[in-house]
Amino acid sequence: MKNPFRSEAEAFRFVLGTAVYFAAIAIAAAAGGFWWGLAVFVVVSVLVGVWFFRREARERPPATAPRHRGGDDERRILVIANETVAGVALRSQIRTATEGYRSHVLVVCPALNSPLKHWASDEDGARAVAQERLGRSLRELEELGIDARGEVGDPDPLQAIEDALRTFGADEIIISTHPEGRSNWLERGVVSGARERFAVPITHVVVDLEVEAATVGESVR
């Protein structure tokens, strides 16, 4: 539900709406008595309710479309990943996306947390874990010669993207997840949600850490 007191302008509109609503009821009650007042109250309340829910359903926030920053040969890639941030498939995709450009890569790791800890604002552990994964991933990207920096972001991946776009902008977003069935983000529709919310090309990379670990194990043997 939208907060009617989010800004002064919205609060002012709420005052006007409230004044009209109560004035209609009071005038009806004064002119026709209690039952007229009650009837107007019911009718106006239903109308307000219908209008409110229709508007909520109709209103879709405009897609965020960051403008391109830098020259034509520059490319800014925003990577959103958490447990899969150090995955081989992801690194490979980043390399492909940055080839032939002066690239800037921002890797954002949402600090995933349990709902209980989230509501208790106990985020330190989640942020520390995300930071550790991020550090490992950045070191590996550096070894590949990719100029990347990283941040720990909002626990909500879509919000983390929104945040990053405000300061970094991006020509492409890469979202890395576990495979279908093991990915909480896919279950929550993070990739499809991002495609609706952001007017930026979005690449979805599936990182199967189990397969990658097995491959590494075989090559070591």
Next chain:
Amino acid sequence: MSAHAEAHDLGHEHHGPPAANVSSGVDARVLGMFLFIASEVMLFGSFFTAYFFVRVVNNPPEWPPEGFHLPVFVAGVNTAILVTSSFTMHWALTSIKRGSRTGLRAGLVLTFLMGFTFLATQVIEYARIGFAPRDNAFTTIFFSLTGLHGAHVFVGLTLLLVATIRAFRGHYSPEHHHGVEIPGIYWHFVDVMWIVVYTTVYII
């Protein structure tokens, strides 16, 4: 503006305590005001519950009870003054957004004067109303509900006074006017609550 939820920017040495993790959904000051208003709604809700409890339990043939008369007309004029003050408050904020300091100052002064008129009228009406809070349950809840709102108007006037003084000292700009926005939200909330109080207590 939404702040970036940034904990660390790798590659930069950071000294001192870690940067605060800022939620990016709503500005912290606006969120604070929203939570404050939510708690106020609950406070007023408890008073309205008491009012309707008294009214329903007594179930008198007429309301207000026989022998008690409320100054409906004067309160109606007061309502008009308070609703008008919301317009001037909105004008003040719209003005500073457009870069007009004159409009900001005029809007704030007018809003303050109307709020003060409302409060002064209410105090005068209290003195002339002819009953006291201790008389019975109706008078107690009447003074409690309208007095609670009056206290909020007083707080709103204090915020407006600070905003007005700052406006005359050259504060605020089209980019930075949170010091007007926040009292504005509060003032509109006070206005909404009065519309509910007036309709409930004086009209219905």
